[in-house]
Amino acid sequence: MKSHYQYIPLLSIMIGFIILSSCEKVEVATADADVAVVEAYLHPDHEILIHITHQLVYQSSDTLIKPVEGLTITVTSPDTMVVCIADSAGYYRAPIIPLEGLVYNMEFTYNQGTVSASTSIPLKPSNYEASGTSIIVGTIGGEPGSGDPPTQPTPLTLTWDNDDLSYFMVVTENIETNPEPIFDTAEVIPFRVFRNTPDRTNTQDLNPGSFYYLGHHRIILYHLNPEYAQLYDDNGSSSLNLAKPPSNIINGLGVFTGINSDTLFVLVKEE
Structure with missing residues (x-):
């Protein structure tokens, strides 16, 4: 949606x-x-x-x-x-x-x-789509005793149009009222938001390991001007x-x- x-x-x-x-x-x-x-x-x-x-x-x-x-x-x-x-x-x-x-x-x-x-x-991002509507976290292994190595969950792939090589940035936020942590966070409360750095690209993979909470997330794709992207440059x-x-x-x-x-x-x- x-x-x-x-x-x-x-x-x-x-x-x-x-x-x-x-x-x-x-x-x-x-x-x-x-x-x-x-x-x-x-x-x-x-x-x-x-x-x-x-x-x-x-x-x-x-x-x-x-x-x-x-x-x-x-x-x-x-x-x-x-x-x-x-x-x-x-x-x-x-x-x-x-x-x-x-x-x-x-x-x-x-x-x-x-x-x-x-x-x-800038113009609103066009043809912004995801490879799915859900993402599975945690390591998926083979049958116990089978000797098969565990496999990592599939990342969520985001795509959009970028014919003119504009800057884009993806920001992901958990929007649950009381979010459930994926891991034990008794000592450190992880951020509910993470992002990539601005890049002139038309795709971004969100790896399951990047998420700290279960539940619903919104994934915002920002179309940026160069003056914002330059703030992330190493000076x-x-x-x-x-x-x-x-x-x-x-x-x-x-x-x-x-x-x-x-x-x-x-x-x-x-x-």
């Missing part, structure tokens, strides 16, 4: 441990705590929500993310211009639904400078060499990017 339900917060959750995040501290010698960090994912099923925070500086005394409030943010497209509505804690909402194929621009004044970014809304950063994170924000950090998606549902069960 296929659904058009989209779960954009998963993108923010996934990016939280990547260098994009405003939680990431930047080397104190080169960083400025007054640099604005932008995080916005424009999806054609939702109004535009933009989050603005201050940059955290590596080895500084600050440990909390501070929102940037009181901004006047404009969002424009070829036929629209709106001023964002301030919500709370650095969140700003543009009361428009972005459309596939259009370019959207964001701009605001901060510290006597102009912070801006531009992105386009050589380490505790000795903290490089500036990739960003498409002019005079700022973070990402302002268009996305689109489709969703399939599968059942994970034991043999």
Whole structure:
């Protein structure tokens, strides 16, 4: 069964441990705590929500993310211009639904400078299909005493169209109210979400060993722009060499990017 339900917060959750995040501290010698960090994912099923925070500086005394409030943010497209509505804690909402194929621009004044970014809304993934509606976890062996080696369960193969070699990313989430772990997790509670890195491909195998819970899962295929995919690139950063994170924000950090998606549902069960 296929659904058009989209779960954009998963993108923010996934990016939280990547260098994009405003939680990431930047080397104190080169960083400025007054640099604005932008995080916005424009999806054609939702109004535009933009989050603005201050940059955290590596080895500084600050440990909390501070929102940037009181901004006047404009969002424009070829036929629209709106001023964002301030919500709370650095969140700003543009009361428009972005459309596939259009370019959207964001701009605001901060510290006597102009912070801006531009992105386009990619097309919805087409012909997104799975090789089955369920996946079996656990090792399947031969008859006891037969000497036959155990065989691994068959992976679930996802396919979609990608004639122009766009970036895609698969995010899988258990959606049970009280999910049942596949293994004993008394000491460590595993994540209910996992994902692959963005890739220019048209297929992805989900191996049974990647799942930690039984029950129903949604498998979201995101069509991404390059500015999001670049966040996953290895930039050589380490505790000795903290490089500036990739960003498409002019005079700022973070990402302002268009996305689109489709969703399939599968059942994970034991043999």
